[in-house]
Amino acid sequence: MLQGAGIWVNRRLIQEAIYDRRLSDSGFRQQILYTVNQVENIYWAVVGAYEDLQSKEQALEQSTKVASDDRKQLEIGTMAPLDVVTADSAVATDKQALITAQSNLEYQQLILKQAIARNLNDPALTAAPIIPTDRVNLDPLPEENQSVDDLVQIAFKQRPELEQAVLSLKKDRISIRGARNGLLPIVDAYAFYGSSALGGAQSPSLLNFKTGQPATSGTYPTVTYGTTFQNLFNSSASDKGVGFNVTIPLGNRVAQSLQSRAQLEYRQAQMRLEQLYTQIRMQIVNQKYALVNDRAAVQAAEAAQVFNAQSLDAEQKKLKLGASTTALVLQQVRNLATAEDNLTDARVVYARDRAELFQLLATTMQHYGINMEDATTGTVNVEPVVPGLEQAKPSKEPDLPAPGMR
Incomplete structure (x- = not known):
């Protein structure tokens, strides 16, 4: 009539099993968010490697043209031999940079294949190149224009970690009630x-x-x-x-220890929940600032790239008029290559930080149109949608050597 009395005492294990099922579902959703974010980061690494390879090809093409023009001028006696040697050295350096970029692209492609393919034993899959079809643009997403408080509230409703912490807290409450009931006669x-x-x-x-x-x-x-x-x-x-x-048990130390332990675990769960709320708020604030800085970095890198492209064009025209030297032209080629590398890195960082914001908000699945049922069954019935991207500009596909042929 005292210990074990009531329906809830006998149903508490069933309720705990229900919470365990919800915890398992929440953990699965958390794993999906993490996996999608990891694959997206790998994809942007492939995009960065692809654009870096295109930049290195352009630099090699420009330095090769300069070396060819210098060699022609050397033949007619209007160019010093040292300038030709300097141009040839720049060509060799650009070739080495191109080979490094090719290796990096192949490596990033292999990582992406490992992330999305179950078996890499198929030679056709191993040799097939991955051609990025999208590029990130700077069109602001709705999340970037929302206030920090609004984003924090979204995260509080969506984050699986918070859901798991709340469910664990409810389980601990049931454990406390059960432990207290065990103290009764x-x-x-x-x-x-x-x-x-x-x-x-x-x-x-x-x-x-x-x-x-x-x-x-x-x-x-x-x-x-x-x-x-x-x-x-x-x-x-x-x-x-x-x-x-x-x-009436005398002492009842076992039940008392169980009740004390349940109470301690409940207080620890409360503390973890409060810490999680604070941690999520700080993550959102930091990520919001990071996106603002990333956007400014991309804009600055774009301006630097345009400036160096115009400077190279002007220096090449001056060289044709005899008002410049090969060394100055090659220096502008290096400056343009560096500016393009910085622009590529800035875009990749911006894309990754934007994906990180979606993960912090736990809205990745809604943002990309990923269905939870499709993720559970492994059958895609609705094609995901990736907003905020633009189609890649038509460009010549980089020539990649076959594996093992370099």
């Missing part, structure tokens, strides 16, 4: 009822207890079986009663 109430009947003829060997002689015939009347059966139900010889059993 055991009180059992019981009741019983019984009935009996005796029938049949008098035994010839029946003795008279007063005289010690055999009892005379007819001392006890004969009871038929029908009368005996009737006496079972008319309470003529019933046995009934009620009672209580009370068990």
